[in-house]
Amino acid sequence: MVPLALKVADVDENICESEKEFINKEFINEWGYDPVFVKEGVSFVSSNLSNYSIKDVAHSLAEFQKVNSDCNYDAMSKELVMFLSGIMESDNRIDEKEERIIQDIERIFFQAGRINIWKKINFF
Numbered sequence: 848m849v850p851l852a853l854k855v856a857d858v859d860e861n862i863c864e865s866e867k868e869f870i871n872k873e874f875i876n877e878w879g880y881d882p883v884f885v886k887e888g889v890s891f892v893s894s895n896l897s898n899y900s901i902k903d904v905a906h907s908l909a910e911f912q913k914v915n916s917d918c919n920y921d922a923m924s925k926e927l928v929m930f931l932s933g934i935m936e937s938d939n940r941i942d943e944k945e946e947r948i949i950q951d952i953e954r955i956f957f958q959a960g961r962i963n964i965w966k967k968i969n970f971f
Contacts (some may be wrong), residue, residue, distance in 0.1 A: 848927065849874075849892045850899040851908065852902065855931045857862060859942040873930060888967035905952045909959035924956035 849870070856866040870889065873897045892899070908927065912918040931952060935945040 848908065848930075849888055850896070851901065851904045851927075851952070852931065852934055853892055853896055854888070854899055854901045854904065855945060855952075856934050858944045858948050859940075862893075863938045865937045866934050869934055873933070901948055901952065902955065905955040906959070909956050913959060920943075920960055924953075924960060927952050928956070 856862040
């Protein structure tokens with residue numbers, strides 16, 4: 848999730864302090880990750896950000912959610928989109944590129960979810 852969060856923050860080619868703060872607070876306060884772990888993870892991903900593709904990471908997350916029985920696919924997808932929207936809004940500037948990429952990610956989650964539903968329907 849960190850690569851996707853940072854890629855969304857970097858869509859306008861500038862990850863500002865408020866976006867970093869939002870990401871850190873979300874992982875620490877909302878999801879309960881250790882602050883040191885988050886700081887190191889964000890730092891590592893930031894230094895390797897060019898190695899990540901937004902669409903590839905979104906597809907990987909969608910697949911992970913689908914096959915993991917601990918994940919509620921629809922709820923988790925909505926939560927991730929809300930999280931990414933929060934990043935976009937955290938600097939009080941909504942860039943058109945950020946909006947577009949979040950819509951693309953939402954579409955990837957929706958399409959992957961539809962495929963999952965059809966597999967369940969065809970199972971019966």
